[in-house]
Amino acid sequence: MSVRGSKVNGLMVTIRDVAKESGFSSTTVSIVLNNAPLARYIPAVTKKRIEKAAKKLGYRPNLFARSLRSKRSHTVGVMVFDMTDPYCTLILRGIENTLYQASYLPILTDVHNERSRFERYLEMLLDRRVEALIVLANWLFVDIDVLADLEKSSIPTAMIGRELKTDTISSVIVDNEMGAYAAVEHLHSLGHRKIAFIRGPKTLADSAPRWKGIRSFAKASELDLDPRLIVDLPESRDPISSFEAGYKLTEELIKQKRPFTALMAFDDMTAFGAIRALAKAGLRVPEHCSVVGFDDVAASSLYTPALTTVRQPMEAMGAMAVSIVVDGINSVQEKREVVAVHRKVAPELAVRESTRNLL
Amino acid sequence: MSVRGSKVNGLMVTIRDVAKESGFSSTTVSIVLNNAPLARYIPAVTKKRIEKAAKKLGYRPNLFARSLRSKRSHTVGVMVFDMTDPYCTLILRGIENTLYQASYLPILTDVHNERSRFERYLEMLLDRRVEALIVLANWLFVDIDVLADLEKSSIPTAMIGRELKTDTISSVIVDNEMGAYAAVEHLHSLGHRKIAFIRGPKTLADSAPRWKGIRSFAKASELDLDPRLIVDLPESRDPISSFEAGYKLTEELIKQKRPFTALMAFDDMTAFGAIRALAKAGLRVPEHCSVVGFDDVAASSLYTPALTTVRQPMEAMGAMAVSIVVDGINSVQEKREVVAVHRKVAPELAVRESTRNLL
DNA sequence: CAGCAGAGTGAAACCACTGTCAAGATCGGC
DNA sequence: GCCGATCTTGACAGTGGTTTCACTCTGCTG
Numbered sequence: 001m002s003v004r005g006s007k008v009n010g011l012m013v014t015i016r017d018v019a020k021e022s023g024f025s026s027t028t029v030s031i032v033l034n035n036a037p038l039a040r041y042i043p044a045v046t047k048k049r050i051e052k053a054a055k056k057l058g059y060r061p062n063l064f065a066r067s068l069r070s071k072r073s074h075t076v077g078v079m080v081f082d083m084t085d086p087y088c089t090l091i092l093r094g095i096e097n098t099l100y101q102a103s104y105l106p107i108l109t110d111v112h113n114e115r116s117r118f119e120r121y122l123e124m125l126l127d128r129r130v131e132a133l134i135v136l137a138n139w140l141f142v143d144i145d146v147l148a149d150l151e152k153s154s155i156p157t158a159m160i161g162r163e164l165k166t167d168t169i170s171s172v173i174v175d176n177e178m179g180a181y182a183a184v185e186h187l188h189s190l191g192h193r194k195i196a197f198i199r200g201p202k203t204l205a206d207s208a209p210r211w212k213g214i215r216s217f218a219k220a221s222e223l224d225l226d227p228r229l230i231v232d233l234p235e236s237r238d239p240i241s242s243f244e245a246g247y248k249l250t251e252e253l254i255k256q257k258r259p260f261t262a263l264m265a266f267d268d269m270t271a272f273g274a275i276r277a278l279a280k281a282g283l284r285v286p287e288h289c290s291v292v293g294f295d296d297v298a299a300s301s302l303y304t305p306a307l308t309t310v311r312q313p314m315e316a317m318g319a320m321a322v323s324i325v326v327d328g329i330n331s332v333q334e335k336r337e338v339v340a341v342h343r344k345v346a347p348e349l350a351v352r353e354s355t356r357n358l359l
Numbered sequence: 360m361s362v363r364g365s366k367v368n369g370l371m372v373t374i375r376d377v378a379k380e381s382g383f384s385s386t387t388v389s390i391v392l393n394n395a396p397l398a399r400y401i402p403a404v405t406k407k408r409i410e411k412a413a414k415k416l417g418y419r420p421n422l423f424a425r426s427l428r429s430k431r432s433h434t435v436g437v438m439v440f441d442m443t444d445p446y447c448t449l450i451l452r453g454i455e456n457t458l459y460q461a462s463y464l465p466i467l468t469d470v471h472n473e474r475s476r477f478e479r480y481l482e483m484l485l486d487r488r489v490e491a492l493i494v495l496a497n498w499l500f501v502d503i504d505v506l507a508d509l510e511k512s513s514i515p516t517a518m519i520g521r522e523l524k525t526d527t528i529s530s531v532i533v534d535n536e537m538g539a540y541a542a543v544e545h546l547h548s549l550g551h552r553k554i555a556f557i558r559g560p561k562t563l564a565d566s567a568p569r570w571k572g573i574r575s576f577a578k579a580s581e582l583d584l585d586p587r588l589i590v591d592l593p594e595s596r597d598p599i600s601s602f603e604a605g606y607k608l609t610e611e612l613i614k615q616k617r618p619f620t621a622l623m624a625f626d627d628m629t630a631f632g633a634i635r636a637l638a639k640a641g642l643r644v645p646e647h648c649s650v651v652g653f654d655d656v657a658a659s660s661l662y663t664p665a666l667t668t669v670r671q672p673m674e675a676m677g678a679m680a681v682s683i684v685v686d687g688i689n690s691v692q693e694k695r696e697v698v699a700v701h702r703k704v705a706p707e708l709a710v711r712e713s714t715r716n717l718l
Numbered sequence: 719c720a721g722c723a724g725a726g727t728g729a730a731a732c733c734a735c736t737g738t739c740a741a742g743a744t745c746g747g748c
Numbered sequence: 749g750c751c752g753a754t755c756t757t758g759a760c761a762g763t764g765g766t767t768t769c770a771c772t773c774t775g776c777t778g
Contacts, residue, residue, distance in 0.1 A: 015734065062734050062735070
C-alpha cells in the first residue's frame with residue numbers, strides 16, 4: 001500500500017516538492033498528474049519520472065487549493081427532513097452509492113423538520129460550495145419559502161418525495177395514485193368488500209394522490225367506500241407518531257362495531273399501529289383482518305406477519321436523484337442550460353403475509 | 360432575510376469587494392469580520408462601516424481560500440460499515456446533532472462492509488482534510504489492517520461499537536456483558552428456567568461479552584444453561600441475515616422438542632426472526648414463549664408484540680463519539696497531545712410485551 | 719524636544735494549485 | 749543554413765482568504 005500521507009516532518013508534500021524531486025517545474029507536474037490536455041506533448045519519459053517522484057513522496061494534491069482554483073468541490077449536499085424516519089434509510093443508501101460511483105462525496109444534514117435548522121444548514125452547504133443539492137422531503141409540510149430558498153441557491157437541486165412543477169428544481173416521486181390503486185385492487189381481488197381506510201394527514205402531499213387512487217379503483221369496480229370506515233391521520237411532524245395514530249384510529253374503528261375485513265393504512269408505520277390495535281382487540285392478522293401498508297420500509301418484511309405493502313423503489317429513487325443532479329452539474333460545467341426533470345416512478349405491490357383471501 | 364449569495368453578475372463577492380466598498384483594506388476587513396485579536400485596536404466606527412458594507416454586498420467568505428490558509432476544514436468524516444443496519448440510524452442522528460452544535464459538517468460514507476471501499480473512502484476523506492473520523496463499526500469483523508489504516512491517518516478518531524485498547528483510537532461501546540446479564544436476569548425473575556439462547560457469531564466482537572454476561576448470571580443464580588438450547592448465528596456480513604438465521608435456528612430449536620419457555624436472541628433482528636418462527640409453529644409470544652432481544656432498534660417498540668430488549672443509548676453514544684473527537688480536534692489545535700479515551704456505557708432494559716411471567 | 723509606546727491601518731507574502739503564454743529546442747523541408 | 753511547424757517546458761498570474769510586518773500618527777514621558 002502506498003505510504004499514505006507520508007509527510008516530511010509533519011508537513012504535507014506539495015506539488016513543488018514533487019517538482020523538485022523530479023527535476024521539472026510544478027507546471028509540468030500539474031499537467032502530467034492531471035493528465036491535462038497539454039499532457040499529450042509531454043514525452044513518456046518525463047511522465048514516468050514525475051509519476052515516480054510523486055509516488056515516492058506520497059504526494060496528494062491539496063484539495064483546498066485545487067478547489068479554490070477550479071471552483072469545484074466535488075461535494076453534494078444532502079438534506080433530510082428527519083433521518084429517523086425509516087423511509088430515509090434506503091434512499092440514503094441509493095444516494096450514497098450512486099454518488100460514490102460518480103466520485104462525489106455527500107455532506108449529510110438532518111433538518112429535524114425545523115425551519116431554522118433548514119436555513120442554517122442550507123447556508124452552510126452553500127458556503128461550502130456543494131455542487132448540487134438533494135432534498136429528501138419525507139413527511140413534510142414544504143412551505144413555499146423552503147422552495148424559494150432552494151431556488152435562490154441556483155445549483156442543481158433534486159427533491160425526493162414531493163411532487164413539484166417548478167422548472168428549477170427536479171423531483172423524484174413514487175406514483176402514489178398507482179400504488180394505492182394496486183393495493184385496494186389487491187384487497188378487492190382477495191374478496192374484501194368492507195375495507196377500512198386510514199388516510200394520510202391532509203397537509204401531507206402524498207395523501208391526496210393515494211386517496212385518489214383508491215377512489216378511482218372504487219369507481220372502476222363499484223367498490224363501496226363506507227365513510228364511517230374512513231379516518232384521517234392527524235397532522236404531525238413526526239413520522240413515528242403515525243404508529244400511535246394508526247393504533248388509536250384503529251381502536252376507534254373497532255369500537256365502532258362497524259365490521260371490516262381489511263384495512264388499508266396510509267403507510268407502513270400506520271399499518272404497524274393498526275396491527276397492534278387489532279391484536280389488542282383479539283383480532284389476528286390476516287386471519288381476522290387483512291392489513292396493507294405503503295412504502296415497504298425495512299421493518300415490513302421482518303414483521304410478524306410480514307406486511308403486504310406497496311413498495312417504493314427507494315434505492316432506485318435515491319440513485320435517480322443523484323443522476324439528475326450529476327447531469328445538472330455537467331450541464332453547468334459545460335455552460336449548457338440546466339433543465340429540471342420530474343420523475344414519477346412506479347411502485348410495486350409486495351404481497352406478503354398480512355393479507356389473505358376472505359374465506 | 361439576507362440576500363443570500365447576492366452576486367454581481369454571477370461572480371461571488373470577495374473580501375476585496377468589501378474592502379473597496381467600505382474604504383478599508385482587505386486586511387482590516389478580515390480582522391474585523393473574524394473578530395481576530397487585532398480587532399481590539401479597531402475603533403467601533405470602522406467596524407460598523409465594514410460590517411455594513413459586508414452585509415450590503417452579501418459577502419460570504421470563500422471557505423476554500425480560508426481552509427487553504429488555515430488548514431482547517433470544519434468537517435468530520437463519518438464511516439459506517441452498513442447504513443441499512445437499523446442500528447445505525449439513531450447513532451447517526453446523535454452524531455449529526457452534536458456535530459451541528461459544534462458547527463462541524465459530517466461527510467457520510469458507507470463502506471458496505473467492503474475493504475476496497477473502506478480504503479477508497481478513507482483516502483477521499485483524508486484528501487479532504489476532515490479534522491476527525493468517526494467510525495461506526497456495526498456488524499463487522501474489523502481486521503487489524505483497518506485499524507492500522509486508521510491509526511496512520513493521525514487525526515482524532517473514534518470508533519463506535521467496537522472495544523479497543525489502542526491509545527490512538529478512541530472507542531465508545533455499550534456494556535454488552537451488563538446488558539446480557541440484565542436480560543437473563545429479567546427472564547429469570549419472571550420464572551423462566553428453560554431458556555434458549557441464540558448467540559452471536561463468534562467473529563463478532565459483541566458475541567463473547569454478551570455470552571459472558573449470561574454465564575455470569577447463570578452462575579450467580581444457579582440457572583442451568585442447557586447446551587442443547589444454545590445455538591450460534593452463522594458468520595455473515597449482512598445484518599438483515601440475522602433475521603433469517605434467527606428464524607432458521609428457532610425452527611430447529613422447536614423441532615428438537617426440547618421445551619423452552621423463553622428465548623434470548625443475540626439482537627433484535629434475530630429476535631424478530633425467532634418470533635416469526637415461533638408464530639409459524641403456532642407458538643404465541645409472549646403467551647407460549649417469552650422473547651428478549653438486544654439493541655432496541657426503532658422497529659422493536661413498533662413490533663407486535665412490542666419487543667422486550669436491551670436498549671443501547673445510541674443517540675448518546677453518537678454524541679459521545681463526537682464530543683471525544685471534537686476534544687481531540689481542540690487538542691490538536693492547541694498542540695496538546697491527543698489521548699484516546701474509551702467509554703463503555705450502560706445499557707438499559709426496556710421491558711415491553713414480548714416477555715411475561717411464566718404462569 | 720527627543721524618544722517611545724501603542725493605536726490604527728495597509729502592502730505584501732503566503733497557502734497549494736492550475737492555466738495561460740511565451741520562449742527555447744528540435745525537426746523537416748528547401 | 750534558414751524558416752516555419754511542432755514539441756517541451758517553465759515563469760507568472762490568479763484563485764480568496766489570513767497574517768506578518770511595517771508604517772504612520774497620537775499622546776505621553778523624561
